[in-house]
Amino acid sequence: xxxxxxxxxxPALTCRHGFFTRKGGASSGIFAGLxxxxxxxxxxxxxxxxxxxxxxxxxxxxxxxxxxxQVHSARAVAVAxxxxxxxxxxxxxxxxxxxxxxxxTADCQPVLFHDAKAQVIGAAHAGWRGAVNGVLxxxxxxxxxxxxxxxxxxxxxxxxxxxxxxxxxxxxLDRFRSEDPDSLRFFANGTGDRMLFDLxxxxxxxxxxxxxxxxxxxxHCTYRDPERFYSFRRTTHAGEVDYGRLISTxxx
Numbered sequence: 695x696x697x698x699x700x701x702x703x704x705p706a707l708t709c710r711h712g713f714f715t716r717k718g719g720a721s722s723g724i725f726a727g728l729x730x731x732x733x734x735x736x737x738x739x740x741x742x743x744x745x746x747x748x749x750x751x752x753x754x755x756x757x758x759x760x761x762x763x764q765v766h767s768a769r770a771v772a773v774a775x776x777x778x779x780x781x782x783x784x785x786x787x788x789x790x791x792x793x794x795x796x797x798x799t800a801d802c803q804p805v806l807f808h809d810a811k812a813q814v815i816g817a818a819h820a821g822w823r824g825a826v827n828g829v830l831x832x833x834x835x836x837x838x839x840x841x842x843x844x845x846x847x848x849x850x851x852x853x854x855x856x857x858x859x860x861x862x863x864x865x866x867l868d869r870f871r872s873e874d875p876d877s878l879r880f881f882a883n884g885t886g887d888r889m890l891f892d893l894x895x896x897x898x899x900x901x902x903x904x905x906x907x908x909x910x911x912x913x914h915c916t917y918r919d920p921e922r923f924y925s926f927r928r929t930t931h932a933g934e935v936d937y938g939r940l941i942s943t944x945x946x
Contacts (some may be wrong), residue, residue: 698717698718699714699717699718699726699728699735699747699748699751700714700715700717700718701711701713701714701715701751701851701879702714702715702852702914704806704850704910704912705785706848706908706910707806707808707848707850707851707944708810708848709752709808709810709815709944709945709946710752710842710942710944710945710946711789711806711808711943711944711945712751712752712942712944713804713806713852713853713912713914713940713942714728714730714748714751714940714941714942714943715727715728715853715922715923716728716922716924716938716940717921717922718728718747718751719743719744719747720740720743720744720747720768721736721737721740721744721938723740724729724788724934724935724936724937724938725736725740725937725938726938726942727924727938728744728747728748728816728938728940729741729744729924729938729939730744730745730748730796730798730938730939730940730941731800731938732774732800732923732940733798733799734936734939735935735936735939736936736938737754737862738796738859742756742919744756744876745759745941748796748941748943749794752794752943752945753811753945754792754794754945758776758792758793758794759794759796759943760776760777760786760793760796761762761772761780761786761787761795761796761797761798761843762780762781762782762783762784762786762797763770763780763781763782763783763856764783764784764797764798764819765782765783765784765817766784766827766828767782767783767824767826767829768783768784768822768824768828768829768832769782769783769784769785769818769829769832770783770784770785770787770818770829770832770835770836770840771783771785771787771836772786772788772836772840773786773787773788773790773793773795774788774789774790774793775790775793776793778791780789783796784797784818784819784820784824784829785797785817785818785829785832785833785836786816787807787814787815787816787817787833787836787837787839787840788814788816788840788877788946789812789814789815789946790811790946791813791846791945791946792945793945793946794943794944794945795815795816795817795943795944795945796817796941796942796943797819797941797942798816798927798939798940798941798942799817799819799852799853799854799856799916799925799940800916800924800925800929800937800938800940801821801855801860801916801917801925801926801928801937802819802820802821802822802824802854802855802893802896803818803819803820803821803825803851803852803854803893803894804817804818804819804820804851804852804853804854804940804942805818805819805820805830805833805849805850805851805852805901806849806850806852806942806944807833807834807837807847807848807849807850807906807944808847808848808944809841809842809843809847809848809906810846811843811846811849812840812841812842812843812846813874813946814837814840814842815837815840815910815944815945816833816834816836816837817833817942817943817944817946818830818833818862820851820897821893822866822891822893822896823896824872824888825896825900826873826895827860828868828905830849830897830900830901831900831904834847834904834906837838840893841869844904844905844906844907845905845906845907846907847906847907847908848906848907848909849901849906849908849909849910850909850910850911850912851894851897851898851906851910851911851912852911852912852913852914852942853855853907853912853914853915853916853922853923853940854893854897854914854916855893855896855915855916855917856892856893856894856915856918856927857880857882857890857891857894857895857918858890858915858918859915859918859927860890860891860892860893860917860927861884861885861888861889861890862881862888862889862890862891863887863888863889864887864889864895866889866891867881867889874911877896877899880892880893880895880896894914895911896909897911898910898911916928916940924937924938924939924940925937
């Protein structure tokens with residue numbers, strides 16, 4: 695494994711996994727580091743090098759690194775090997791050893807799942823829209839279709855934007871109020887009519903309400919730590935033209 699890569703892990707997940715930071719990649723400029731987003735304007739060959747480094751770090755060939763075309767949906771797909779194309783979805787599950795599931799994020803929640811007894815894993819990209827629409831629950835449903843049990847599933851949310859950095863407007867609050875008035879507890883007062891939204895807290899609540907055996911957040915804020923993480927919101931505030939994507943992976 696390239697020694698410069700930085701990989702965040704959780705003891706709650708007993709299979710091979712990692713929330714990769716931006717350190718140790720081949721990208722330069724505004725993408726400096728481990729940009730794994732083919733959808734960015736970074737050079738395709740450089741992104742491919744970065745993804746190959748991730749695969750090597752996780753002990754698989756680059757072809758075993760699978761992902762989806764993320765569209766902020768609530769769709770989860772089951773995979774059993776390398777994909778010939780990336781389906782539109784925001785979560786993947788598998789019971790096949792050696793398949794490296796991955797999701798890309800830059801403030802949204804990357805969530806990794808593992809049922810150690812059933813040997814079923816999952817990975818989800820859960821921004822606020824996907825979380826509201828049910829992508830976390832859809833991932834659990836898909837894992838259950840492969841033999842997992844919710845009460846045995848461990849779920850870990852990786853680096854995401856924290857509440858202190860996630861300022862939203864009243865229309866955002868209204869969306870949550872209409873979906874579930876109880877979700878107002880994830881909002882704090884900001885400046886003027888602005889509110890601060892607790893995305894990881896909301897994700898944890900959804901996971902726990904869905905009946906997982908354990909759910910946690912690693913506690914890393916993407917917005918507050920530019921040396922380690924890409925952030926869509928930080929890039930927007932800085933007026934930069936594009937941003938890198940972090941990768942989170944899991945395998946049996």
